[in-house]
Amino acid sequence: MDDDSPDIALSDLQLALMRTLWERGEASTAEVVDVLREAGRPLAHTTVATLLTRLEKRGLLSSTREGRQIRYQATVQEHQVQRAMVTGLLANLFAGQPSKLLSHLVSEGSIDDDELAQMRKLLNARKGGRHA
Numbered sequence: 001m002d003d004d005s006p007d008i009a010l011s012d013l014q015l016a017l018m019r020t021l022w023e024r025g026e027a028s029t030a031e032v033v034d035v036l037r038e039a040g041r042p043l044a045h046t047t048v049a050t051l052l053t054r055l056e057k058r059g060l061l062s063s064t065r066e067g068r069q070i071r072y073q074a075t076v077q078e079h080q081v082q083r084a085m086v087t088g089l090l091a092n093l094f095a096g097q098p099s100k101l102l103s104h105l106v107s108e109g110s111i112d113d114d115e116l117a118q119m120r121k122l123l124n125a126r127k128g129g130r131h132a
Contacts, residue, residue: 008084017051026073
């Protein structure tokens with residue numbers, strides 16, 4: 001799947017499943033259930049299996065069968081999902097204007113002093129000629 005895929009928007013629960021696979025490389029349904037349970041999200045095995053199957057149908061996961069067990073691997077990287085979801089957020093909530101998103105974060109107090117310093121550093125690096 002390429003970086004510009006439009007179908008990468010994920011729910012909070014789908015992101016939790018994907019994070020499990022990004023961290024582990026691959027996992028069975030039972031392993032994903034265990035990780036989610038440990039994180040305070042107890043879900044039925046069948047629910048997780050359905051979600052994994054749907055993510056696979058969307059092309060975000062692949063699977064291999066080992067005996068009776070199916071193991072899943074992410075086919076997209078975390079940065080691809082982040083890029084797609086932030087692009088969607090900017091387009092839908094902030095009229096495609098990153099400055100409006102930043103203004104919202106700053107005015108809502110969502111950014112602490114350390115994060116603000118890191119953002120200034122990134123902006124200064126960009127201003128200094130490092131254009132991505």
